[in-house]
Amino acid sequence: xxxxxxxxxxxxxxxxxxxxxxxxxxxxxxxxxxxxxxxxxxxxxxxxxxxxxxxxxxxxxxxxxxxxxxxxxxxxxxxxxxxxxxxxxxxxxxxxxxxxxxxxxxxxxxxxxxxxxxxxxxxxxxxxxxxxxxxxxxxxxxxxxxxxxxxxxxxxxxxxxxxxxxxxxxxxxxxxxxxxxxxxxxxxxxxxxxxxxxxxxxxxxxxxxxxxxxxxxxxxxxxxxxxxxxxxxxx
Numbered sequence: 001x002x003x004x005x006x007x008x009x010x011x012x013x014x015x016x017x018x019x020x021x022x023x024x025x026x027x028x029x030x031x032x033x034x035x036x037x038x039x040x041x042x043x044x045x046x047x048x049x050x051x052x053x054x055x056x057x058x059x060x061x062x063x064x065x066x067x068x069x070x071x072x073x074x075x076x077x078x079x080x081x082x083x084x085x086x087x088x089x090x091x092x093x094x095x096x097x098x099x100x101x102x103x104x105x106x107x108x109x110x111x112x113x114x115x116x117x118x119x120x121x122x123x124x125x126x127x128x129x130x131x132x133x134x135x136x137x138x139x140x141x142x143x144x145x146x147x148x149x150x151x152x153x154x155x156x157x158x159x160x161x162x163x164x165x166x167x168x169x170x171x172x173x174x175x176x177x178x179x180x181x182x183x184x185x186x187x188x189x190x191x192x193x194x195x196x197x198x199x200x201x202x203x204x205x206x207x208x209x210x211x212x213x214x215x216x217x218x219x220x221x222x223x224x225x226x227x228x229x230x231x232x233x234x235x
Contacts, residue, residue: 014097
């Protein structure tokens with residue numbers, strides 16, 4: 001079983017709204033749901049805040065993350081796009097009702113959930129400001145050493161902002177390109193490591209730098225595309 005949670009929050013009650021986070025979540029959902037040949041890949045749950053009527057609360061987001069990582073799956077992927085915040089106690093994923101930095105879902109809590117997970121492979125992908133603070137040894141001493149089978153991909157460093165361009169996060173646009181084949185190997189498979197390499201080489205002039213951290217024995221494939229060379233020819 002392969003499960004994914006894709007969260008996009010554009011709408012906030014007390015802080016400025018975003019324009020591209022819901023687009024981000026939908027794009028990642030589409031890339032993960034099916035492989036290049038149309039076969040089913042991930043069972044994806046989409047959670048989006050597009051207006052006041054669909055606000056996502058702290059409790060709702062944390063419950064969704066807990067439900068994702070509770071199962072004994074082959075792979076569980078948690079993707080978040082939205083505002084991120086940071087204070088002296090660490091980093092947070094901002095939900096729709098926040099008034100101050102620490103009102104959101106603590107990244108320390110996220111990593112605690114991941115650490116308890118029975119999933120064979122646990123992947124956390126964040127497109128939010130300050131997201132590189134996740135699993136930082138200073139702010140998150142309990143979870144800076146990742147449990148076996150854990151991978152983190154973050155859009156930027158702990159002191160950097162994640163930017164949007166043309167209605168989509170810069171990091172997520174590269175992530176989606178990578179999933180659709182930009183980062184595939186000769187078998188058509190796309191791993192978290194190859195995604196990071198693809199994104200890291202692509203930023204050009206934009207200032208944010210992606211963060212990659214993993215404790216794994218082997219790379220897993222997040223999507224299988226049509227191979228650039230037929231397997232019979234490759235052999």
